[in-house]
Amino acid sequence: MSSVFHPPIGDRTWRNRAPHGDPPGAATPARRSDGPASAPSPVSRQRLRERLAAVWDAMADQGLDCLIVSGRGLISQYGYLEYLIGFCPVVRLGYAVILPGREPVVVMSTRSDAYFAKQISGFEVRVAGQGDVISDKDSMPGVIEGILREQHVTRGRLGVVGLGHIVASADADALRAMFPDLQVSDATRLLNAIKAIKTREEYDDVRAAGAVADAGIRAFMEHAAAGVSGWDLYGEMERAVRRLGAREVLVFVGTGPYFLHRPHVDPLRDGDLVTVYLESTAANGYWVERAGLFTVGQIGDRKREYAETCLRAHRAAQDAMVVGNTASDVTLALEAETAALGALPGIWHGHGVGVDHDTPVITSGDQTPIEEGMVISVHPNLTDPEETVGASVADTYIVTARGAEAISQIPQALRPIGRS
Structure with a gap:
């Protein structure tokens, strides 16, 4: 089960991240991760949690009971997932399931992808299959279904980031069939609004x-x-x-x-x-x-x-x-x-x-x-x-x-x- 994370005082809303005044100084070298040295991304876990707090605020504003963020290793399709967990698979789909006030549960189709996602983000990660991109042996929606049922999210409003251009059509159809009482909508704009404004x-x-x-x-x-x-x-x-x-x-x-x-x-x-x-x-x-x-x-x-x-x-x-x-x-x-x-x-x-x-x-x-x-x-x-x-x-x-x-x-x- 996901742990509850409370952002520090003063960082409770993503609106505090909007830049004001002059930007500081010249460019600085890329930072190392505060995770293990093997992690291939230098994004800090603190920054990931600040972004997560922004997502919680936006979910509350839009009345979402759950948010699923998708990512695939292609330009214009990898950024949503990497922005929130610091990692996106090179080729395969990956998902993050987010409930209000709770850290994401990440779903990957291979153990190798799951390893990197866990090392970078520190979030819970589950493995859905073997990662074959041309077969139908993996069932990522099945793993997502298990997460939502554990959290008793079977009705209400479910937003999906990337529903129109990243999520596989079979996955979208499966999610709708599994939860007929969940209103599924494209929530890509929610994350676009957060990502667009830099700190x-x-x-x-x-x-x-x-x-x-x-x-x-x-x-x-x-x-x-x-x-x-x-x-x-x-x-x-x-x-x-x-x-x-x-x-x-x-x-x-x-x-x-x-x-x-x-x-x-x-x-x-x-x-x-x-x-x-x-x-x-x-x-x-x-x-x-x-x-x-x-x-x-x-x-x-x-x-x-x-x-x-x-x-x-x-x-x-x-x-x-x-x-x-x-x-x-x-x-x-x-x-x-x-x-x-x-x-x-x-x-x-x-x-x-x-x-x-x-x-x-x-x-x-x-x-x-x-x-x-x-x-x-x-x-x-x-x-x-x-x-x-x-x-x-x-x-x-x-x-x-x-x-x-x-x-x-x-x-x-x-x-x-x-x-x-």
């Missing part, structure tokens, strides 16, 4: 993650030249960030219209407009995005026009990212700079980041207010209607009372690179 301590975590990403961009700048292949550059960039403890790393080096271009054997050539994109998580678990534009030799007028327009749009988005505006306002400011070109977006213009993706999403339809403490990645990606020329940049910003603070120490510019 002062998290500011330092984000800056430290930004310093790691900058190291990858600097490695590109040091080694890039005409004749050097994308594979070679990828290797240098990944080496630079892995040496600093980066966990997840995505690198794109492209000369075409879209930035989602895996590095390949082809070398950089004179006349190329190069988009270099690096997304990474530092050892502290925080995700940042950084991309820049580079030229090899003389580029054509159309490529230069798109590159300069992309940079102007990026600056306009930063200027609009102020408390009181909405994500839609940021989008409109960005797109006002690109309208004359008739440029098309290759992907949405940005989104919140932290432990995985956060809200808001920088699109014209997102009316989420910009709030102090949000951390937002802005990444305009423009292409011409013929999909022959494109440009992308990206930066991660902390929203402060004074505006959007770029965490990168490498200013955006259209930079020339040399020849090998």
Whole structure:
């Protein structure tokens, strides 16, 4: 049975965690866990319990009798579970069952995943099966059913974080069938609202993650030249960030219209407009995005026009990212700079980041207010209607009372690179 945890006086509500005033100092090194040295995450148990207290408050506000948080080891799907227990399986699903005022009971499908979840969080962990991702031998809903019946939660309101995009449909159907008197609803927004606003301590975590990403961009700048292949550059960039403890790393080096271009054997050539994109998580678990534009030799007028327009749009988005505006306002400011070109977006213009993706999403339809403490990645990606020329940049910003603070120490510019 879960133990009852009472947060310290002064930390009883998650609203006390909202940042105010100036953030402290410069980036600090990633912290070690207060758990065993074998734990692969440096998140402290105290921080996990502060987040749990925030979840209890939100559950009370929404009248939830139970909350199930899901996670899977994919970008945009791992963060909810890792945020609350400090760990998410690399591939398989994991769950945390939370009752008001009680520590989570974590459900994992393998003993190995259960070991890490227990070592990091200190919470109770139960094992559901053998972890085969393509068979139906494991029954995670069956273990969840046992937990809820032990706690006499068979009616009322059950919220599920990730119900629409993480939880397997078979699991969702099984939970509804097991508890016909429980009203099951998607509670993803509950945790989104908590994750989106960072504490002062998290500011330092984000800056430290930004310093790691900058190291990858600097490695590109040091080694890039005409004749050097994308594979070679990828290797240098990944080496630079892995040496600093980066966990997840995505690198794109492209000369075409879209930035989602895996590095390949082809070398950089004179006349190329190069988009270099690096997304990474530092050892502290925080995700940042950084991309820049580079030229090899003389580029054509159309490529230069798109590159300069992309940079102007990026600056306009930063200027609009102020408390009181909405994500839609940021989008409109960005797109006002690109309208004359008739440029098309290759992907949405940005989104919140932290432990995985956060809200808001920088699109014209997102009316989420910009709030102090949000951390937002802005990444305009423009292409011409013929999909022959494109440009992308990206930066991660902390929203402060004074505006959007770029965490990168490498200013955006259209930079020339040399020849090998």
